[in-house]
Amino acid sequence: MRAARRPLLALAPAVLYLLVMFVIPIVVVLAMSVTAPHVGLQHYARIVTAPVYLRVFSATVQIALGVTLVSLGLAYPLAYLLSTLAPRASIVLLGLVILPWFTSLLVRSFAWMVLLGQNGVINRALLSVGVIGKPLPLLYSAFGVYVGMVHILLPYMVLALYSVMRGIDRGLLQAAQSSGAPPWRAFVHVYLPLSLPGVTAGSLLVFVMATGFYVTPALLGGPHQTMIAQLITSEINEAVNWEFGAALSTVLLLVTLAGLAAFNRFLGADRLLARDA
Amino acid sequence: MTYDRSPWRWGKVALYVWSAAVVVFLIVPILIIIPMSFGSALSLEFPPRSLSLQWYVKYFTTPAWLRATATSFEVAVGTTFLATSLGTPAAFGLLRGRFRGRDLLLALILSPLIIPGIVVAVAIYLVFARVHLVGSPLGLVLAHTVLALPLVVINVTATLKGFDASVERAAMSLGAGPIRTFRHITFPLIRPGIIAGALFAFMASFDEVIVAIFLSGRTATTLPKRMWDSVLLETDPTIAAISTMLIILAMAVLVLPTLRRGRGAV
Numbered sequence: 001m002r003a004a005r006r007p008l009l010a011l012a013p014a015v016l017y018l019l020v021m022f023v024i025p026i027v028v029v030l031a032m033s034v035t036a037p038h039v040g041l042q043h044y045a046r047i048v049t050a051p052v053y054l055r056v057f058s059a060t061v062q063i064a065l066g067v068t069l070v071s072l073g074l075a076y077p078l079a080y081l082l083s084t085l086a087p088r089a090s091i092v093l094l095g096l097v098i099l100p101w102f103t104s105l106l107v108r109s110f111a112w113m114v115l116l117g118q119n120g121v122i123n124r125a126l127l128s129v130g131v132i133g134k135p136l137p138l139l140y141s142a143f144g145v146y147v148g149m150v151h152i153l154l155p156y157m158v159l160a161l162y163s164v165m166r167g168i169d170r171g172l173l174q175a176a177q178s179s180g181a182p183p184w185r186a187f188v189h190v191y192l193p194l195s196l197p198g199v200t201a202g203s204l205l206v207f208v209m210a211t212g213f214y215v216t217p218a219l220l221g222g223p224h225q226t227m228i229a230q231l232i233t234s235e236i237n238e239a240v241n242w243e244f245g246a247a248l249s250t251v252l253l254l255v256t257l258a259g260l261a262a263f264n265r266f267l268g269a270d271r272l273l274a275r276d277a
Numbered sequence: 278m279t280y281d282r283s284p285w286r287w288g289k290v291a292l293y294v295w296s297a298a299v300v301v302f303l304i305v306p307i308l309i310i311i312p313m314s315f316g317s318a319l320s321l322e323f324p325p326r327s328l329s330l331q332w333y334v335k336y337f338t339t340p341a342w343l344r345a346t347a348t349s350f351e352v353a354v355g356t357t358f359l360a361t362s363l364g365t366p367a368a369f370g371l372l373r374g375r376f377r378g379r380d381l382l383l384a385l386i387l388s389p390l391i392i393p394g395i396v397v398a399v400a401i402y403l404v405f406a407r408v409h410l411v412g413s414p415l416g417l418v419l420a421h422t423v424l425a426l427p428l429v430v431i432n433v434t435a436t437l438k439g440f441d442a443s444v445e446r447a448a449m450s451l452g453a454g455p456i457r458t459f460r461h462i463t464f465p466l467i468r469p470g471i472i473a474g475a476l477f478a479f480m481a482s483f484d485e486v487i488v489a490i491f492l493s494g495r496t497a498t499t500l501p502k503r504m505w506d507s508v509l510l511e512t513d514p515t516i517a518a519i520s521t522m523l524i525i526l527a528m529a530v531l532v533l534p535t536l537r538r539g540r541g542a543v
Contacts, residue, residue, distance in 0.1 A: 008370060013367070014364060015386070018423065018426065077295045096304055106505060106508070108307060154303060211393070212393020232395055236491075245399060256392055
């Protein structure tokens with residue numbers, strides 16, 4: 001009996017901590033969004049009726065979708081290569097993918113500001129070679145936001161794909177080919193379907209994370225790339241309209257939870273606890 | 278294997294070229310900052326025409342930068358300590374426990390990783406603003422611990438999974454109490470996971486910017502918060518020098534545990 005309770009005791013401090021510091025604050029946000037200054041859905045009504053908010057929401061979803069697709073396209077071949085390499089080589093390549101992941105988000109966004117600016121490295125190089133006559137508007141544009149966000153989210157996509165591809169039996173590909181299928185057909189009919197769980201997991205993960213981005217669009221985007229998180233910050237810090245900021249946060253949270261629920265259906269989070277042996 | 282393999286071979290070349298291009302895209306923007314930070318001109322240029330340490334000198338002689346760095350260290354050390362002490366037993370509980378609602382608790386502990394930082398920051402800010410925890414390092418430690426806790430749990434769980442619990446039972450059957458068993462058997466075996474978790478927690482706090490934007494106030498500005506304020510206004514080359522130091526710190530954190538493990542493995 002005592003032994004059965006011990007795991008719960010070990011968990012209690014962390015769970016209590018998160019209840020006080022994380023769950024209660026989020027409940028406060030939810031409550032504030034429907035009770036202040038008076039009970040009702042007035043803030044949500046404002047979100048769905050004012051065009052400016054709908055515009056920000058649709059820009060956010062568009063950017064998140066675009067970033068997800070670009071990341072998937074860039075990551076799939078790399079993850080495939082990773083899964084075919086010998087252990088030593090794959091560790092080196094994996095290290096190169098993970099290094100940017102360990103580097104501060106702010107540093108990476110700053111690096112892109114330096115590269116993409118009017119007087120940035122890329123524009124100067126293109127001007128000096130004579131490919132362009134005047135600097136391209138790379139920074140403070142959709143291009144800047146895409147580049148910056150893909151750069152940050154790509155490692156997540158690679159790791160999600162790689163974790164599934166590593167488990168695919170490559171003998172199946174050879175079997176398909178020795179049965180007469182050309183390599184591309186073997187790939188499309190055998191490998192691709194087997195890798196789909198990784199594609200789904202990686203895409204959901206990247207999409208959900210992309211919808212909440214703040215630093216990168218704020219530094220690399222222009223007014224047309226304003227995302228929800230920037231709207232929330234300006235309502236809380238500049239307009240000091242806490243209730244409305246709380247309502248916007250709730251909407252973003254709901255989007256995230258919907259994505260998480262889908263993620264859990266396709267690829268249970270409890271895999272973390274599954275024993276290897 | 279007598280059929281035409283040439284399309285396959287081209288496919289392989291394309292695969293390598295594509296992958297190399299993606300890795301260049303991931304790595305080069307980070308590395309290019311390093312030589313630029315040693316430039317002697319008044320603005321950042323690549324390649325720098327001549328070298329100097331002017332931006333490093335500026336960083337080390339500007340009290341505001343040093344103060345922000347000290348605050349960040351203070352907050353990150355506090356976060357590491359708190360998150361590791363809460364997260365290590367939690368990992369045990371999650372992995373050893375057989376009770377209903379375990380998956381729910383796991384989801385709760387992992388959720389700060391996936392719930393947008395802005396939502397966490399706003400929620401904590403709205404509560405902390407009422408209890409005077411905005412503008413204090415303590416407030417930042419408490420908030421950063423929420424974000425760092427799942428990282429500790431993941432790392433400790435990963436080591437625990439490969440851990441043979443029968444060693445513990447053997448120690449206990451030889452008369453060691455639970456505390457002695459933990460100190461002499463369990464802890465040394467899972468130490469790599471705890472160290473990795475602590476490093477992750479430290480970096481998560483040291484680099485964190487969104488919560489810091491809300492909770493720093495005027496009296497507890499962290500290094501990322503100050504960099505953020507500076508980057509919003511102009512591309513101050515001092516940031517390149519700070520970035521270079523942060524990149525080297527990240528590399529050290531990434532490589533050091535690997536070296537340790539390499540030496541420890543028998």
